Amino acid sequence: MASELRDLLDKKLLKECVHCGLCLDFCPTYRVLGHEADSPRGRIYQIRQVYEGKLSTDNADFREHIYACLDCRACQTACPSGVQYGAIIEAARAVAEPISPSEKTVGRAILGSVFTRPKLLDAAGVGLRLYQRSGAQLALRRSGLLKLLPQRLREMESMLAPAQGGIRRWSAPQVTPARGKVRYRVGFIEGCIMPQLFGDTNAATVRVLAANGCVVYSPPRQGCCGALQMHTGDRPTAQELARRNIDAFSGLGLDAIIINAAGCGSTLKEYGVLLRDDPTYAERAEQFAHQVKDVSEFLASIDLVKPTRSVPMTVTYQDACHLVHGQGIRNQPRQLLRQIPGLKLVEMKDSDVCCGSAGIYNLTHPDISVQLLEQKMDSVLATGASAVVAPNPGCTMQLAYGARRRGTTLQFFHVVDLLDRAYDG
Ligand code: SF4
Ligand code: SF4
Known part of the structure; x- marks a missing residue:
């Protein structure tokens, strides 16, 4: 209207x-x-x-x-x-x-229910990890039984990334002490997808921050940032999630609130706009948004503890849209990667063009998404790199799906995974 x-x-x-x-x-x-x-x-x-x-x-x-x-x-x-x-x-x-019916179902029903209830999301995560670890996924894929599923469900299954960590997800401690002298007090937003699928990267993020003199606070009442709900037009749910996160991090006296997923960071930085008409939260939302920093943005802005351990590897870097275009962060991740001894960074063509993941776009518009993914895989493979570094879980899952389609053995990392190795994490 x-x-x-x-x-x-x-x-x-x-x-x-x-x-x-x-x-x-x-x-x-x-x-x-x-x-x-x-x-x-x-x-x-x-x-x-x-x-x-x-x-x-x-x-x-x-x-x-x-x-x-x-x-x-x-x-x-x-x-x-x-x-x-x-x-x-x-x-x-x-x-x-x-x-699209799938956009309505996935966007409004699943994102609006499961993602707003952390316990339900955790239960779904346990189910996913059991499915992958018990051998059920492998057996089902080999048996051909997955062909009996509706096409969209088959596509969703084929895009699932292998979940990191154990059957129970890794949770950041409420307080992680700094290693050595305390330089900063920071909050850490665990996210919704990250702890379910990329728990090792979350753990690496906390370790890298602590290694740089940060006391890291991760309050238990935090939850999903609302990015996926915003992309699917569900503004009321995104607002409810924003209020929950603002409450969770209030009163901690933080220098910054750190996030390691580009799509979430972009939305967290927009909380001021999202809640501008809420008389109770408008000012707090603005203050919260100003404190949010992508982990690479934060680490590149401080006097970084020198990484000393060699990580001999040739990598290429995929700019996540919501980091490069949404937040204007292009150089910082590259600057951090270049400080890792032994690591070689080679640029791919069109690194800042979308890989086709875009929240749940790969599920709602699979044809366009796959065309973009194939173009992206051409660019990645032309670099000869053995690994791709991407700052967003959606991009990592999409590119890993692209690598499986091409039958390659590419590895995937976040910048903090590699920094953590270089700190002996
Ligand atoms: S670049 Fe595109 S969005 Fe910007 S003014 Fe021109 S047409 Fe409009
Ligand atoms: S798909 Fe096109 S119109 Fe939409 S955000 Fe990207 S560049 Fe802009």
Whole structure:
């Protein structure tokens, strides 16, 4: 509805687009689909039509083009007029229902129920790890029985990354002391997917922070950041999750709140906008958002303890969209990798183009997602690197899926995994 959109979005944001088209070549969906309506300029035009009451949010074409966007924000980086595309598309999604049934089911039902209840999410994580560790996954894949599942479920199963850690997920201690002299007090947001699938990376993050003189606080009442709910237009659930995290980290006297997942960091930094109309939380949300730092952003900003152990490996780096375009963090992860003795970083072509993961986009738009993934795998393999470093769990899972499709033995790491090795973690 136009009035709902007007409540969420200042028209001045829409007017900032001068229709120059300089963003078009940077837009992955425009490159793949070739339609103006699937370009940033075309989407902004349609959203403006809705804003002015000339187009209904029920219009099927409108909903399709809005949800075919990856929300990768490459257009935001490319735009010389500074158009805040992320704020525009997320407001549009908050007023327009997705067309795809899987987007509605996964987005509104699973993300709105399981991801808001940490105990339920933990139980699902235990089930997943049992499925993978007991040999059931291997047996089912070999038996061909998975072919009996509906196509979407088969696709979801094939994308599952092997979960790190034990059957019970790794949880950060409530307080981890600094190694040596205390330099900073930081909060650590564990995330929702990270502790279930990438517990070793979370543990490495805490160790690397502690090695750099940080006392690390990880309060138990924290939860999912709300990023996936925002991408699927479920703003009320994202707001509820934001309030929970703000409460969990309040009163700790922190210098920074650290996150190691790019998509989550981007949303956490937007809490001020998400809760700007909440009289109780608006100011606290703004303060919280200012404290949030991606782990690479934080480590690159301090006097880093020198990593001394050699990690002899050639790696390439994938820029997560929500780190490079959403938060403007491009050099910091590379700067950290270059400080690791023995490690060689080789750049891939188009490292800042979306890999097709984009939250749950690989489930809701598998055709476009796979085309983007195949282009990405060409770029990765052309580097000759034996490992890919990616700062977001969605990218890591997508690229690992791409590697399995190509039958390669590529390894996958987060920057902190490699720093941790170089600190003898
Ligand atoms: S979003 Fe920016 S780059 Fe794209 S058409 Fe509008 S003004 Fe031009
Ligand atoms: S966010 Fe990404 S997919 Fe969406 S319009 Fe911008 S560049 Fe295109």
